[in-house]
Amino acid sequence: MEIKRLDAPFGCEVLGLDINSGVSKDDYLQVRAAFEAHSVVVIRGNPLSDETQIAFSEMFGPCEKTLKGNPAAGSVFARQSNLDIATGDRIPADDRRMFYQKANMLWHADSAFKPRASLCSILSARIIPSEGGATEVASTRLAYEALDTPTKAKIDPLIAEYSLVWSRGLIGYEFNDEERSTMHKVRHPLVRENPANKAKSMLIGAHAMNIRGWDQKKGLELLNYLLEHATQPEFCYSHNWQEGDVLIWDNRACVHRATPYNANAEKRLMQRTTIGDVSDEAFDREAVAA
Numbered sequence: 001m002e003i004k005r006l007d008a009p010f011g012c013e014v015l016g017l018d019i020n021s022g023v024s025k026d027d028y029l030q031v032r033a034a035f036e037a038h039s040v041v042v043i044r045g046n047p048l049s050d051e052t053q054i055a056f057s058e059m060f061g062p063c064e065k066t067l068k069g070n071p072a073a074g075s076v077f078a079r080q081s082n083l084d085i086a087t088g089d090r091i092p093a094d095d096r097r098m099f100y101q102k103a104n105m106l107w108h109a110d111s112a113f114k115p116r117a118s119l120c121s122i123l124s125a126r127i128i129p130s131e132g133g134a135t136e137v138a139s140t141r142l143a144y145e146a147l148d149t150p151t152k153a154k155i156d157p158l159i160a161e162y163s164l165v166w167s168r169g170l171i172g173y174e175f176n177d178e179e180r181s182t183m184h185k186v187r188h189p190l191v192r193e194n195p196a197n198k199a200k201s202m203l204i205g206a207h208a209m210n211i212r213g214w215d216q217k218k219g220l221e222l223l224n225y226l227l228e229h230a231t232q233p234e235f236c237y238s239h240n241w242q243e244g245d246v247l248i249w250d251n252r253a254c255v256h257r258a259t260p261y262n263a264n265a266e267k268r269l270m271q272r273t274t275i276g277d278v279s280d281e282a283f284d285r286e287a288v289a290a
Ligand code: OGA
Pocket: 078, 080, 104, 110, 121, 123, 133, 134, 135, 136, 256, 257, 258, 259, 270, 272
């Protein structure tokens, strides 16, 4: 196995790993160290099955169950696809089920709206279109480092609020009352420190709706400023997919977004597993709930 830096501001590629034949503890630890250091890990030539993807994902930690709204709800997969899960036929672009695809085109960090934030997502390319459909990732670690000292000092202690009702609202999707009643906004520290290397990053993106205790207009001004700053080309990597690619991104230290492809003529099927950040349990939720 070999680990190479990407020709990009951040990220690395792992060569010589065959996930389908089983990943040894040693190989996992090397991949994990590369993930902590580089925030994005590309592994090409690995056409995974659902079973091998789950086994590999569980080495990182517990897989989240996918909530209502995604066609794979109830399983550990989030399915990103324009294909009907039951029939394999293309879903019409104006179908309500395609809303979640639209939401993916906003910069976001997966599961920021959940009480336990996410460590990473693992996305496996099963079917890819001939053109378009790249996934862009921006490093909120590089972006944080580039902030001036007063701005860092100002944002370091802040607690931000996150909500799926809020982020889906940005694309005009409304949950019904029953759905809403089960979805509460959550709080996380805006600035996070990686326990392995102490590098700081920001949990920002579409799910972030305010700063605790702030007027929302002012909170959004700050959050939007930080997101615009973080998604400048100098902090971004764009992944052009080949079938069999596996992409791992650090949800603590990155935001990402989908880009368009011709969903009326082509097919795209990506399977995502999302791993919970167990070290996040150390965060004292009671103390910030007030
Ligand atoms: C995701 C996601 C982007 C894409 O799977 O979480 O945002 O390009 N995907 O499919």
